[in-house]
Amino acid sequence: MLIIGPPGSGKGTQAERISERLGVVAISTGDIFRANVKGETPLGIEAKKYMDNGDFVPDSVTNKMVRDRLLQDDVQDGFLLDGYPRTTVQVDELDDILAQAESRLDVVLQLTADDDELVKRLLGRALDTGRSDDNTAVIRHRLDLYHGQTEAVVARYAERGILTQVDGIGEIDEVTDRVMKAIEVAKTA
Numbered sequence: 392m393l394i395i396g397p398p399g400s401g402k403g404t405q406a407e408r409i410s411e412r413l414g415v416v417a418i419s420t421g422d423i424f425r426a427n428v429k430g431e432t433p434l435g436i437e438a439k440k441y442m443d444n445g446d447f448v449p450d451s452v453t454n455k456m457v458r459d460r461l462l463q464d465d466v467q468d469g470f471l472l473d474g475y476p477r478t479t480v481q482v483d484e485l486d487d488i489l490a491q492a493e494s495r496l497d498v499v500l501q502l503t504a505d506d507d508e509l510v511k512r513l514l515g516r517a518l519d520t521g522r523s524d525d526n527t528a529v530i531r532h533r534l535d536l537y538h539g540q541t542e543a544v545v546a547r548y549a550e551r552g553i554l555t556q557v558d559g560i561g562e563i564d565e566v567t568d569r570v571m572k573a574i575e576v577a578k579t580a
């Protein structure tokens with residue numbers, strides 16, 4: 392399954408919980424990039440140029456990383472992908488990877504929240520974590536990219552009839568309950 396949501400929607404937090412409860416591997420492209428930035432790997436050095444400005448890492452780089460990850464053994468019984476695809480080019484790539492792996496998507500979950508709430512949360516998070524991409528100008532840019540590019544991704548999955556939307560506003564536990572119920576409903580649909 393996929394979890395999609397704007398920056399600050401809590402998708403990372405919910406992805407960890409879903410992964411624990413369903414016993415599937417969670418793969419976060421943002422986490423993989425951050426680990427590479429920290430380790431100063433070639434991938435990290437390349438990705439950092441984009442991440443600090445809130446830009447997407449180029450599709451060619453991201454696609455290769457995700458392809459390598461999704462063809463590993465621990466993913467073969469299912470996975471939860473957080474933060475990918477974010478562009479329609481990435482949707483096509485994922486279709487291709489899944490076809491190669493003889494796999495398919497069951498559920499695409501979108502967490503929703505309005506921009507004012509998201510900016511408030513992200514500025515709060517900046518104080519706690521010091522993430523270098525959590526400042527007002529970069530946050531606005533990441534939100535613009537979400538609206539400009541990732542909403543087209545969501546539309547593609549809606550057309551396929553596998554999209555389920557969950558309100559991301561509320562207590563973390565409350566949102567987890569909504570998410571788990573939505574997954575149950577989607578699985579039996």
Ligand code: ADP
Nearest residue numbers: 398399420421441442446447448453474475477
């Ligand atoms: P957020 O959703 O808050 O922006 P993430 O941790 O998911 O945070 O991603 C952090 C950054 O990593 C993004 O701003 C982008 O630079 C990069 N990134 C993550 N996933 C992708 C992707 N699928 N395509 C391009 N860049 C990505």
